[in-house]
Every structure is written in C-alpha cells, then in structure tokens.
Amino acid sequence: DQQVKQNSPSLSVQEGRISILNCDYTNSMFDYFLWYKKYPAEGPTFLISISSIKDKNEDGRFTVFLNKSAKHLSLHIVPSQPGDSAVYFCAASGLGRSQGNLIFGKGTKLSVKP
Amino acid sequence: SQTIHQWPATLVQPVGSPLSLECTVEGTSNPNLYWYRQAAGRGLQLLFYSVGIGQISSEVPQNLSASRPQDRQFILSSKKLLLSDSGFYLCAWRPAGTGGYEQYFGPGTRLTVT
Numbered sequence: 017d018q019q020v021k022q023n024s025p026s027l028s029v030q031e032g033r034i035s036i037l038n039c040d041y042t043n044s045m046f047d048y049f050l051w052y053k054k055y056p057a058e059g060p061t062f063l064i065s066i067s068s069i070k071d072k073n074e075d076g077r078f079t080v081f082l083n084k085s086a087k088h089l090s091l092h093i094v095p096s097q098p099g100d101s102a103v104y105f106c107a108a109s110g111l112g113r114s115q116g117n118l119i120f121g122k123g124t125k126l127s128v129k130p
Numbered sequence: 131s132q133t134i135h136q137w138p139a140t141l142v143q144p145v146g147s148p149l150s151l152e153c154t155v156e157g158t159s160n161p162n163l164y165w166y167r168q169a170a171g172r173g174l175q176l177l178f179y180s181v182g183i184g185q186i187s188s189e190v191p192q193n194l195s196a197s198r199p200q201d202r203q204f205i206l207s208s209k210k211l212l213l214s215d216s217g218f219y220l221c222a223w224r225p226a227g228t229g230g231y232e233q234y235f236g237p238g239t240r241l242t243v244t
Contacts, residue, residue, distance in 0.1 A: 059235030
C-alpha cells in the first residue's frame with residue numbers, strides 16, 4: 017500500500033512557465049515532507065522541505081505548499097528552466113523519529129522545453 | 131563540509147555471485163545511514179538503515195544484508211545475487227539528533243545481474 021503517491025509519472029512544461037508537481041499521502045502521522053530532484057545515473061539531491069506546522073515554504077524559484085486536510089502537497093517551480101528537467105521525488109517522514117526514515121513516492125519526470 | 135562516497139559506480143555480476151557495495155561519509159560523526167534501491171521505473175525503496183555501529187535494521191526481507199563496521203562506513207552485501215537484485219543502489223546519510231529529516235544521497239551504484 018503506497019503511503020506517498022505521485023500520480024503523474026511525467027509532466028512537460030514550456031520554459032519560463034510554471035511547473036506544478038503534485039503529491040498525495042495517506043498517513044496522517046506524517047509531519048515532515050521533502051522534495052528531491054534526481055538526474056539520470058546520479059543520487060537524488062535535496063530541494064526543499066516543509067513541516068506540517070506550515071502551509072508554505074519558499075526557496076528562490078521553488079515553493080512547496082501543504083494542504084493537511086487534503087493530505088496533499090505540491091511543488092511549484094517558477095519560472096521553469098531547461099536545467100530543471102529531472103525526476104522529482106516527494107518524500108514524507110515522522111513515523112520513525114530517531115531513525116529519520118523517509119517514504120518516497122515513485123517520482124514525476126519533468127521535462128522543460130526551450 | 132560533508133561528503134558521501136559510493137563505489138563502485140557500476141557493476142555487472144553473474145547470477146549466484148557475491149556482492150559488496152561500500153559507502154563512506156566524511157565530515158560528520160555518528161550519522162544515520164541508509165541503503166535504498168531504485169528498480170527500473172520505480173521509486174526509492176528503503177532497504178536498510180543504521181543509527182550506530184553494528185546496529186542494522188532491515189525494512190524489506192530479501193537476498194541482501196548490510197553491515198556498519200565503522201561509524202562512517204556502511205556496506206551492502208549478498209552471498210548469491212539474483213536477477214531481481216539488479217537496480218540502482220543509493221546510500222544516504224542524515225545527521226543524528228537533528229530536528230529535520232533531510233537525507234543526503236551518494237552518487238549511487240548501477241548493478242546489473244546477468
């Protein structure tokens with residue numbers, strides 16, 4: 017049973033426009049959410065995170081929104097750039113505090129076209 | 131600054147052969163360490179985690195084992211590889227005792243079992 021779901025396997029956006037990547041979760045015990053970016057044949061790199069006590073966190077072109085009642089979060093990239101083309105993973109944590117374990121979604125492949 | 135290393139970068143092994151993948155972290159002490167696998171077209175699956183030397187927890191029953199012989203060294207092993215062990219193996223670390231859940235990933239090892 018998937019606790020973190022990224023229902024869109026791929027997304028294509030024009031350069032300069034907004035990219036919106038979505039993520040849903042099922043476990044209300046999750047209290048920390050993260051986004052990672054991954055290029056082929058490389059390890060994921062941490063992008064941005066949000067605690068459940070907030071509903072928005074912004075870092076440059078990247079903003080994460082959290083809707084706890086809907087158990088939904090989204091990553092907005094504005095403006096999108098060709099270098100943003102990668103697979104984006106949503107992750108959640110909070111179940112194993114000492115271990116810091118993360119549960120990942122299956123990822124969404126973003127393609128930003130020039 | 132902290133860095134994480136994995137080797138080898140790529141590996142092709144026949145079915146039934148042993149496996150040893152190594153991960154080391156520099157610039158930090160007593161990190162939490164993690165092994166993940168990304169199978170083709172799938173998300174990141176947590177295999178093992180460790181909160182200290184000699185302390186290993188397994189998330190998924192499988193043909194693999196892990197060991198932590200030193201504080202910043204994490205090893206993934208198998209006595210006899212299966213075809214289904216093919217995938218992209220990632221090591222990650224997290225500072226122990228911090229409030230956030232960010233994990234930092236190594237460059238990964240591409241394992242092909244033939």
